[in-house]
Amino acid sequence: MRQASTRPAIAITTGEPAGIGPEISIRAAWAMRAQVNCVLLGDAAFLALTASLIDPDIKLAALSVQALRNGGLPQFGPARICVIDVPLGAHVVPGVLDPANGRAVLATLDLAVEGARAGWFDAMVTAPLQKSTINDAGVAFSGHTEYLAEQTGTAQVVMMLAGETAPDTPDNYALRVALATTHLPLKDVSAAITRAGLGRVIDIIDHDLKTKFGMAAPRILVTGLNPHAGENGYLGREEIDTITPALEAARARGIDARGPYPADTLFQPKYLLDADCVLAMYHDQGLPVLKYATFGRGVNITLGLPLIRTSVDHGTALDLAGAGLGQADCGSMEQAIRTALQMVDAQRASQL
Numbered sequence: 001m002r003q004a005s006t007r008p009a010i011a012i013t014t015g016e017p018a019g020i021g022p023e024i025s026i027r028a029a030w031a032m033r034a035q036v037n038c039v040l041l042g043d044a045a046f047l048a049l050t051a052s053l054i055d056p057d058i059k060l061a062a063l064s065v066q067a068l069r070n071g072g073l074p075q076f077g078p079a080r081i082c083v084i085d086v087p088l089g090a091h092v093v094p095g096v097l098d099p100a101n102g103r104a105v106l107a108t109l110d111l112a113v114e115g116a117r118a119g120w121f122d123a124m125v126t127a128p129l130q131k132s133t134i135n136d137a138g139v140a141f142s143g144h145t146e147y148l149a150e151q152t153g154t155a156q157v158v159m160m161l162a163g164e165t166a167p168d169t170p171d172n173y174a175l176r177v178a179l180a181t182t183h184l185p186l187k188d189v190s191a192a193i194t195r196a197g198l199g200r201v202i203d204i205i206d207h208d209l210k211t212k213f214g215m216a217a218p219r220i221l222v223t224g225l226n227p228h229a230g231e232n233g234y235l236g237r238e239e240i241d242t243i244t245p246a247l248e249a250a251r252a253r254g255i256d257a258r259g260p261y262p263a264d265t266l267f268q269p270k271y272l273l274d275a276d277c278v279l280a281m282y283h284d285q286g287l288p289v290l291k292y293a294t295f296g297r298g299v300n301i302t303l304g305l306p307l308i309r310t311s312v313d314h315g316t317a318l319d320l321a322g323a324g325l326g327q328a329d330c331g332s333m334e335q336a337i338r339t340a341l342q343m344v345d346a347q348r349a350s351q352l
């Protein structure tokens with residue numbers, strides 16, 4: 001276990017206040033306070049109330065943004081978890097969305113990015129927000145992934161989810177699924193997949209698995225887009241015209257990228273045990289498999305950013321939030337924090 005004085009600092013954006021984000025953020029930060037200095041970003045009064053209802057022994061310490069801007073993050077021991085106040089616009093009713101709070105949720109992301117870039121935080125971990133509510137608040141928004149790319153001026157990022165299969169199964173293994181496209185209507189997916197774009201996605205996966213996950217030579221298996229990977233062009237030509245040339249070019253750059261394979265049969269242990277990552281072409285091609293195999297233990301990671309960002313494998317679970325505290329599983333949030341810590345260590349090691 002790390003010494004209290006060397007605990008990395010992680011910003012946790014607490015997400016949609018009417019969802020389970022605030023509860024799982026507090027629970028996970030408190031449970032892991034010996035290993036990590038978690039700084040919760042959200043409405044301080046609401047978080048204090050939530051913490052007191054979860055466990056009156058939870059101790060929060062207020063930090064001012066101005067103090068951080070002037071002098072960075074002060075040293076904190078593990079007796080408390082820190083909070084930076086980002087005030088909400090409206091009273092929270094658990095389970096009930098209110099667009100009046102949408103901009104405050106976005107402000108927590110902006111602050112986490114500022115702090116990660118300024119060196120206050122070693123990484124950021126995001127609790128789930130409700131994408132539609134940000135849009136209802138008047139801000140075009142399709143996800144953290146795209147928003148963080150924009151806010152950091154990053155042209156291309158990659159969404160990757162990672163999880164362990166059920167611990168009690170004999171062939172327990174780590175599964176990582178990256179996506180060539182993120183939050184896009186299905187009708188726009190084919191046009192969004194280009195040789196150059198796919199090449200950039202593969203380069204980012206290869207680079208980040210090396211530098212942020214400590215892998216020497218990542219093995220990437222790539223799905224096709226169409227049924228049976230296009231059936232030699234009879235069920236679509238994207239595999240022939242776009243995916244295969246992009247993979248040939250990646251291999252010529254020294255990357256172990258293989259495929260395209262039919263997506264419906266690729267997800268079997270005999271293939272996955274010989275790979276570090278599967279690259280799927282779109283959200284609902286790859287993520288249902290990952291979530292079926294690892295829900296509650298999975299982590300969402302944004303590759304390609306100039307900072308470390310992880311998140312949970314689930315959404316706001318308004319049904320659970322509306323039913324009261326104590327319903328939500330915070331396993332994925334804890335795993336998101338653990339993964340961020342591992343990435344911090346791997347990145348430091350790769351820079352030595």
Ligand SMILES: NC(=O)C1=CN([C@@H]2O[C@H](COP(=O)(O)OP(=O)(O)OC[C@H]3O[C@@H](n4cnc5c(N)ncnc54)[C@H](O)[C@@H]3O)[C@@H](O)[C@H]2O)C=CC1
Nearest residue numbers: 127128129130131132311314315316317319320328329330
């Ligand atoms: N990283 C993020 O910010 C993400 C945000 N979302 C947002 O969440 C909203 C709701 O998405 P849904 O598709 O309904 O998925 P959801 O993950 O919120 O809920 C799906 C089901 O899983 C259960 N569930 C989710 N998290 C759980 C937990 N920690 N413990 C126990 N059960 C849990 C829920 O009760 C529900 O039955 C979406 O509108 C989307 O905007 C979705 C995914 C990721």
Ligand SMILES: NCC(=O)COP(=O)(O)O
Nearest residue numbers: 143144145146287300311
């Ligand atoms: N299904 C994963 C997801 O929607 C996560 O999106 P993001 O908000 O992390 O970009």
